[in-house]
Amino acid sequence: MTLTQWEQTSCSKVETSWNLHTLLPELDHFIMLSSVSGVVGNPGQSNYAAGCTFQDALARHRSQGGQKAISIDLGVMRSVGVVAESDRLQQHLQSNKGFIQIEEAEFLSLLDICCDPSYCPDGDKCQMVMGLETPAGLIARSLEPPEVLQRPLFASFSQLPGKSGSSSNAKAGGPDAARLFRQAESQAERAQVVVEALSKRLARTLTMKFEDVDTHQALHAYGVDSLIAVELRTWLGKEFAADVPVFEIVSGKTIEAVGELVAKTSSLKPSG
DSSP, X not given: OOHHHHHHHHHHHHHHHHHHHHHOOSOSOOEEEEETHHHHOOTTOHXXXXXXXXXXXXXXXXHHTTOOOEEEEEOOBSSSSTTTTOHHHHHHHHTOTTBOXXXXXXXXXXXXXXXXXXXXXXXXXXXXXXXXXXXXHHHHTTOOOOXXXXXXXXXXXXXXXXXXXXXTTSGGGOOOHHHHHHXXXXXXXXXXXXXXXHHHHHHHHTTXXXXXXXXXXXXXXXXXXXXXHHHHHHHHHHHHOXXXXXXXXXXXXXXXXXXXXXXXXXXXXXXX
């Protein structure tokens, strides 16, 4: 991403929102249409996500100063907007777990609430998220939450009603990769555990089918950039106690090669 691309997209939200804030301080309603991209991120659109995050922060800033403000982090609109006009985007988002497509009537109903003179949200309530399913909701339907919803930010939304402890680690009944790694009897088996776990994580991150991940391909062939590489490095360290440099992830190594490297450098000791 070039500096120009960053500025053109982020400033379209940052500068316009700030100008309204400074030039029109006292308004009956100050409602900004942000996006869930500012909460969960959006690969390849960090400039847009940054602009949305600014709007969320501005709503809190105004609220703390006694001014009216609401930032709505809008998700996917089903019947109107860019998604409704693009068959390609519709097909892509249909397989994207965690997003609940929003009907136009639902969004207009929320605007009616926000424009009610008696509605005066304060504190954290000035930021609303619409169209994002909670990890607990996915787990209750035996679905594994996407990687982004397994982050610590959403830990409080991972608790199933009536159950103690975090549900975010339940993996919808799936096997625990670290446990399988410890139980493996050889380095080759440990590498295979890593390869399968890494492939599943990659599929979730890039919203593609696990079966479509070719472990003989380099990670960068799937669009793994430095940002995603940092997340993968953190995950490999947490899951398998392996310190894999970002360079090794983006240098052209195949998924299988990364699995072998993790198996070789991991400090986890075999169980039993």
